[in-house]
Amino acid sequence: MSAKPRVFVARRIPDLGLDMIAPHCDMEVWPELLPPSPSVLKEKVNGCVGLVSLLTDRIDGPLMDAAPGLKIISNFAVGVNNIDIPAATARNIKIGNTPGVLTEATADIAVTLLLAATRRLWDSAIDAREGRWFTWDPRGWLGQDLSGRTLGIVGMGRIGLATARRLHHGWGMKVLYSARSPKPEAEKELKATRVEMDTLLAESDFVSVHTDLNADTKGLFGAAQFAKMKPTAVFVNTSRGPVVDQAALAKALREKTIFAAGLDVTDPEPLPKEHELYTLPNCVIAPHIASATVDTRNAMARICAENLIAGLTGRPLTASVN
């Protein structure tokens, strides 16, 4: 009887996924809440044919070389910026991800952050809890209106479209977008208009970011971009932290050159508790929870397991990156 292929699962993903994977391999699951260190991960993948990784695990060429028999890296995320894709391709290692199933949950968080930041839910709730709710104040906690305003979507992929749908159909927002190519579905359904980034920044009341993180989008939002936005504008990021120059964002929020921001992603993650962004009342920060619903995480676990199992047996992946 031939030995089962070894697989390292770098975190306790939902049981649904672990139960699917277990019968197909000799599986070791990293039991800790925090990720294995790069050196521990390197030891763990030695001798493995499959790896389940998370967005917190850096998977680069040297790591892959520590596992010469590695055939499949199944990332428990749609984003794959934690993996050196050319390095994997060069080594004939398949990469899988989990697209589609977290679209709606992520769009829900983009809208949640947008609403919370725009209507000052964050600082007003903190004020109430901390004893600063003195009276009904006609001038207190004034936010911005939403209905009929203009939404700028940066990156009109699945999640950008789902976010735009909610805000267009729910609040009657006019939709502008920037993307590498035109998006006929968004143009037809939402009457969305593709514009240059500068136009989007100048005309939008809300700017919501949904790009991948890559060499072109790293630092896409810096001082120059925030300076082009309206003083009443609200900035939302549910993509990846490094898309934003956080020092520039903090300055724009502190000096009120923009109204507020809602972030589900930061750089680094976790954002250290002494970071300035936490001190700004006009900045709402969530700890990267966009896909954190029971059903969504189970759906991600299912695709992740399917990809892993297919990769072990040389079959096409459910969702393949390379």
Ligand code: DGY
């Ligand atoms: C992803 O999948 O890339 C999200 O950031 C986490 O669910």
